[in-house]
Amino acid sequence: MSVTGPRLQPTLFERSRAERGGGKIPHPPKDALSGIPAHQLRGDAPGLPEINEVEVVRHYVNLSQLNFAVDTGFYPLGSCTMKFNPKLNEWAARLPGFAGAHPLAPDEAVQGTLQLLWELQGILAEVTGMRAVSLQPAAGAQGELTGILMIRAYHRSREDRERSEVLVPDSAHGTNPATASMAGYRTVSIPSARDGGVDVEAFRSALGPRTAAVMITNPSTLGLFERRIGELLEAVHEAGALAYMDGANLNAILGRFKPGEAGFDVMHLNTHKTFSTPHGGGGPGAGPVGVGELLEPFLPVPRVIRDDDGSFRLERAGERPTSIGRMRSFVGSTGVLVRAYAYLRAHGAEGLREVTDDAVLAANYLKHRLATDGSYDIPFEQACKHEFVASAAGIKKRTGVRTLDIAKRLIDHGFHPPTIYFPLTVEEGMLVEPTETESLETLDAFADALIEIAHEAGSEPAVVTGAPHTAPVRRLDEATAARQPNLRWRPMTGRQMPCPD
């Protein structure tokens, strides 16, 4: 499709003027490319925009101001843990010694980074109650794949080749079933129990000699701790399967519950959720994986090792032949891990426990404020952990206003909407996660706004269904975007839209 209407900001391409920019790089000698056969060279310079630096800077500063971010306001996005991103961590990752280190440099030239990574492996093992940790996975989903591939390697090492299924509760993140498929397994979806928890009986009847693994998120995506987790883990192990824990909700249990101690065989954690590394508009993250004794031999390569003389090094090629291999290039997303390390050292044991205590207290307080008001349904009344589900099913019935509308109306109140329509098991659900870094005043203001919108849904529903009104744009035409995809700028589009300046 092409668009000829008004727009917020010209694109880089609309800002381009021939012969603007330059001055960054010395000109190469004329014969610089004489060693390269002509057919290997490109005819023209690539069609990149030509812009001078001041225009580039204004472009990106103006664009940035169209974004909502943790640094601009409350971002209670359930299952994402949008906590404050400490500025010290950004400073640390940019220290030239860290930022400039080449990933294939000899170990002796990067002892500082290796020491940090080695210490981090130990800290994460302690926090999760696991025996060993790999820092390699680039994100949570890759951590999941790492874990499931290790489980497969474990079964194969025992010549147990019948296991072809992975059991996943229906409330799980979509990454769980997608991961199982990528690893060559069939996903069996297990319905949740009425109280929102895992249905241990349903699991029992699905468990068997074909079960390779069970993937559990604990606390669940409803923000509820699985009370029967001990029983479930026993049943899993009795069936000869292994238990994977999705650590997306680790912020709820720091210092209170260690999955490794409880009997989980493997878990990933998301440094960009629990340990404050920035979400970056969608990434990067890091998804370190912790394992118990059974899976340690299968961890991906390379791990960071401390030799007897106190020096640090990467595992060498072929040093651990049982490994599932490599999930990506190099040791891991070290720049992200430096930030996570800084966060963990800033907190220590007491601080981490306080993180969880305050996150859980804030979630329960917010849930209580909404429950007391009564406009929203609270499907699970028991104490929640770091997040909770509210539902606008009643509001929809009374007024026709949906959760989506309420979410959009929150934008007009200066808040980012919570996660909506997830988990899929709750009708008109919204998953609210306040985190520990929001003040009581913010929590109260958010509760007030939600309640006000509920009333507004009754008195002036059109205002809510037409929201947002104050955002840079109104609701978008997503159907046309998908039916006639325009996924890149074309010069043709440029001629249709002359630059305004």
Added chain:
Amino acid sequence: MPYGPHTPADREQMLAALGLTSVDQLFEDIPEALRASPLGLPAAEPELELAARLSALAGRNRADLASFLGAGVYRHWSPPAVDQILLRGEWYTAYTPYQPEVSQGTLQSIYEYESLLAELTGLDVVSASHYDGAAATAEAALMTCRATHRDRVLVSRAVHPQYRETLATYFSGGLSLEELPLVAQGELAGTTDLAALERSLSDADRPVAGVVLGQPNFLGLLEPMAEAARLAHEAGALFVAVCEPVSLGVLAPPGAYGADIAAGEGQPLGIPPQYGGPYLGILACTEPLVRQIPGRLVGMTTDLEGRRAFVMTLRAREQDIRRDKAASNICTNQALLALAASVYLAVIGPHGLRDVAALGAARARELEKALVAAGAHRAHDAAFLNEFAVRVPNARLVHRRLLERGVLAGLVLEDVLPDEDDLRDTLLVCATEVTTPAEIARFATALEEALSGRPPVAVEAGAGAAGAASPGRRG
């Protein structure tokens, strides 16, 4: 807790509202037998002390070396505008743009990234980003299997060894991966053996889904990409080019030589080496493959009032909707690094990018000359851009000796490619636009000394890559 706002009075007030006396009551749902043992971690560290600890650790890394190490990760000049824009909280503290009304900055920046990379690669569809070059290459190979309904992929042994290891891991779920040998002798030594490719493609019982080659390849050499693409297509297979984005300032783009998919590592576009990441996985494809490409895509549309706006689109391919039938499990990507690459390309511009690539090539030729004079000749004859292998007797030992002299003499190839007999006693070295003539002279002098067995002369202070003090400082 260093970053929490709650005062004791705030906590009291919240507990009182809940009718509780202690926060412990909120954790009674954890069965007693499963409650955690105490956390055995060091005490919290105040910011001042923690900053000193982090500085000391960073200082243990050697920043004084004259480095000729590339092998997939390259030092480049990143204009300060890039990092200063990245440091705006509106970019780095935002989440995935699921609420487009308050995420137009991120969404437009991703659309622009897709457009910039489409220009560079000559392919129309570019994903919003993948984890790194290795993971993007693995996803590209998986795409060829989905698109052709075949399960056999051929990958050149001159594709980065760590990418091939990653491919093998991703393929361990039941797909078949075979390696293509390299030409051993003559002008084309070190490039992919096309005769072997033709033989592998001709097995009618085992049709090939995709063929994967690197350009430049891991040894720095230029591959016959157009011929390889033609052979792949004749057998009904797709062709995947693993490319390095700065080189695309001067080299023919994948779209021009018939690649269906391009994958690559975006780190050279303004992103620091930082010991392995976060980097930027580039993944691009032709338009007919749009529904096979994994990861987020951003498209242009309008809002209710007809204003141009951007939104994530074709979402039904993704894990949160399609679950076990998704194209990939990828969720978190590398949006902030894609932003870095976009700002870099915008500031550097098309002619600047050409200059970066061409100046690197010129420096590499100077390096070649200097090394030949010092007694190290190229290991291959094929054309290269800015990276090449040289033969050095006792390469591993010489590499170590040079490190003592403050020179990081590239990569010892037999450490990463132990099965390639031709590569025994070779070093893979590179130059870029930041490589200085003084560094090249320092490398050549040190090499000459090392080869002649002379003891090192005192290393000149200040000649190091980052101008750091105390050369030779050890961790």
Added chain:
Amino acid sequence: MVPTDLRYTKDHEWIRVDGDEATIGITAYAADQLGDIVFVELPEAGRSLEQFATFGVVESVKAVSDLFAPVAGEVVEANSALTGQPELINGAPYGDGWMIRVRIADRAQLDELLEPAAYDALVAGS
């Protein structure tokens, strides 16, 4: 009330029988539940389908659903208009929004499908 001259599956496909051949699509209820349909993937002519096996995929902005063949048979034609205008499925699910025509392999399978009244009851109950 759904059209009375059709048979239905519990997965919300309809089938219209015309001699040895039949036309297949999804019901208005299904189209409504999916929302704005943006893409449909259909089999090529000549492919043979098993009863109740998937024959394609339909996507909306935020949902995706497999399509199941009400009866076994060989695909005679897929509705090529849907490639450029998937919104026809929302606009006229029983008309221009049809998906495929098949040559029926076993007419006895038609008896396994829902009568209009039974399908109405199914939708009312969900």
